[in-house]
Amino acid sequence: MDRRPELPPFVMRQAMPADTMQIDDLFRASYGELLRADYSEAILAKVLPPLLVTSPRLLNSGTFFVAETGGGDLIAAGGWTQASPFGGVGPREIGHMRRVAVHPDYVRRGVGSVVLDHVLANAQRTGVTRMCCLSTLTAQPFYEAHGFAMSGDVDLMLRPGVALPAVQMARELSA
Numbered sequence: 001m002d003r004r005p006e007l008p009p010f011v012m013r014q015a016m017p018a019d020t021m022q023i024d025d026l027f028r029a030s031y032g033e034l035l036r037a038d039y040s041e042a043i044l045a046k047v048l049p050p051l052l053v054t055s056p057r058l059l060n061s062g063t064f065f066v067a068e069t070g071g072g073d074l075i076a077a078g079g080w081t082q083a084s085p086f087g088g089v090g091p092r093e094i095g096h097m098r099r100v101a102v103h104p105d106y107v108r109r110g111v112g113s114v115v116l117d118h119v120l121a122n123a124q125r126t127g128v129t130r131m132c133c134l135s136t137l138t139a140q141p142f143y144e145a146h147g148f149a150m151s152g153d154v155d156l157m158l159r160p161g162v163a164l165p166a167v168q169m170a171r172e173l174s175a
Contacts, residue, residue, distance in 0.1 A: 007109050008069040012118045015064045015077065022074045023054045023066065030101035038137040043164070050158040058098060065118055067111055076102040078115040080123045085134050085156060095128035100139070116146055124173045133169040140167050147171045 015023065031051050035044060058064050064079030078100030082089045085096060097119065102112045123131060134156050135143050144150070148169040155163035 004105050004109075007106060007111070008071070008073075008075070010067045010069045010075060010111070010114075012065050012067055012114065014062060015059050015066045015079070017056060017059050019066060019074065020054050020056075020059060023059070023077055024052055026074050026077055026103055027052050027054070027099070027101050029103050033104045034107065035136060035138050039165070046162045047158055047164045050162065051164075054099075063119075063122060064098065065115065065122070067115055074103075075106045076100075076111045076115045078112075078119050080119050080128070080131065084132070093127055093129045095123040095131045097131060097133040097135075112142060113146070120173060129173050131171055131173060133171075135167045135169050137165060137167065140169070143169050 031048060032044075035048075039047070058079065058081070061079065061081055063081060065077065066074045067076035068074055079098045080095045081098050082092065082095060084090060085098070100112065100115060100119075102115070120131060131148075133143055133148055134154065135148070140150070148171045151168045151170060154166050154168050156166045157163050
């Protein structure tokens with residue numbers, strides 16, 4: 001029997017700086033629980049602190065979104081930027097997925113797919129034709145199920161001396 005709460009109705013909307021605390025709480029719940037399936041406690045002790053802080057630049061980008069219930073709860077978030085997580089901005093037609101997370105109570109119920117579809121449609125409207133993604137090991141099957149292909153393993157440097165083993169992935173967006 002599924003003990004998760006019923007999936008409430010939700011809407012996708014652009015994130016705002018006022019959402020910072022709720023988004024940080026979402027990341028804490030999502031990453032704190034879901035990444036344990038694929039990463040050791042030693043790695044998580046190092047990588048979680050920087051992962052649990054939302055970048056003001058990301059919230060001001062206009063390309064980061066939240067799934068909000070009618071009650072004002074945030075159950076998922078995600079976005080994209082022209083800037084790579086490694087730094088720098090590439091060609092205008094290439095976008096980069098950023099910080100996708102679903103609250104653990106709502107995983108595998110379609111919320112992440114709605115967020116991803118919303119993000120990809122938004123990027124496509126601006127002329128992005130290829131979306132890149134640095135995926136956690138945990139999220140790799142999710143992205144593969146949505147047409148992303150792996151191109152290699154990477155270490156995502158979160159701060160000096162703190163790296164998260166990740167997977168470089170990408171997919172073409174239809175014209």
